[in-house]
Amino acid sequence: MRIIGGIAGGRLIKVPKGLGVRPTPDLVRQAIFNSLGDRVNGATVLELFGGSGALSLECLSRGARSAVCIEKSGRHAAFIKDNLRQSGLPAAPLQVRVQDAFAAIAQLAADGRRFDLIMADPPYGEKNLGRRSESFAQRTLDDPHLPALLAGGGLLVLGHARRDTVTLPPGWEERKALKHGDSVFRMLQRATATDPETA
Known part of the structure; x- marks a missing residue:
């Protein structure tokens, strides 16, 4: 694996061995960041389920502020x-927190943190035909604290398996979906453009 673009483009990324990490492949990351374009430059980023940190490093290489x-x-x-x-x-721009993703979401929301870009490529769930998904991707979307972490106009990039039928809860709208092999990456925004702090 490597960093695809930006000032650190071409640098290799080490991935922990074992089944606990399923890194986002280079081609998929390239498609994601091609789609994001200039949105990354100057952005504040939150990566959940970090694994190798590839998404955070890619963002920083492409000009993310933190x-x-x-x-x-x-x-x-x-x-x-x-x-x-x-x-x-x-x-300095990268903070690595050793913490459960859902505990971190609640804590960051309680601290009033806001991010322009939230990226999550969690462990994949199983096929769930006829029942609501119980995958990490679905749990992430269902987390009541997650919307508060997105700054006005912010974007959530969420990865999940094609076989995992993830349901979009009220309050979210899909801007784009990128499909590659067994993977789907959905680019989501809050359904209202109104910032909760100014509503």
Whole structure:
């Protein structure tokens, strides 16, 4: 794996071995960031289910102002920090938090944090025909604290398996869906453009 574009483009990314990490493939990341375009430049970013930190590093390489990367495993978080060092990117803009993603969502919301871009490519769920998905992707969308983390006009990029029929809860609207192999990446915004702080 490597960083695709930006000032650190071409730098390799180490991925922890084992079944606990399923990194977002290079071709998929390239499609995502081609679609995002200039939105990344100057953005504040939150990455959930960090794994190797590839999405955070890609954002920083492409000019994001800062990134918070949430990864539950301390071992995997060490890989993210090592990947940052190897990338040549400055360390200060990236905060790696060893924390459960859902605990982090609640805590960041309570702290009043807001992000221009939230990226989540969690472990994939199983086929759920005829029943509501119980996958990490569905749980992320269903989290009541998540919408508060998006700044006005912010975007959620959520990955899940094609076999996982994820239901869009009220309050979200889909801007675009990118499909690659077994993966779907959905670009979502809050259904209202009104900022809750100014409503």
